[in-house]
């Protein structure tokens with residue numbers, strides 16, 4: 001646990017997240033039946049959702065990890081995306097499913113999708129735990145969405161506030177008074 005007691009206002013409990021992950025995993029199994037699939041986890045925020053999806057999928061897929069970032073320690077996108085860690089797994093002629101924590105402006109994923117397409121995969125799709133549609137500044141759309149969220153600053157279940165609180169076993173949001181108390 002990242003701290004004592006509940007931090008922020010809880011949106012989804014671990015049980016709710018896992019139940020939703022089971023539904024999404026079942027849909028992915030159905031959609032990729034009989035196909036080779038690479039599940040690509042975007043570090044670091046997606047680790048928990050990625051593990052849930054992987055665990056609840058029946059499909060035997062390859063996995064790898066990638067890290068792209070357009071964030072400093074601020075709470076909004078800088079608009080400049082950098083790939084900080086890049087896997088050398090061969091994506092050519094494979095289906096790739098990027099597993100993301102949250103889509104906000106969509107800048108990071110739009111950039112990443114372009115980069116992955118250059119590697120000649122059969123397809124590239126995105127499964128995000130959270131979709132913050134209100135903040136979208138691109139025409140990016142995720143193919144699988146765990147939950148829709150309002151324009152809030154979300155933490156927990158992999159998501160951080162300045163690299164903290166990723167270990168919270170629930171999804172919550174921070175208001176200014178919560179930040180002061182951290």
Ligand code: IMP
Nearest residue numbers: 077102103104105106107108153154159
């Ligand atoms: P985008 O490029 O604006 O879509 O930013 C996506 C990335 O910003 C996500 O993968 C997260 O790492 C981070 N992010 C966006 N919104 C939040 C939030 O509410 N809490 C924590 N991280 C966030």
Ligand code: MG
Nearest residue numbers: 042045101102
């Ligand atoms: Mg991220």
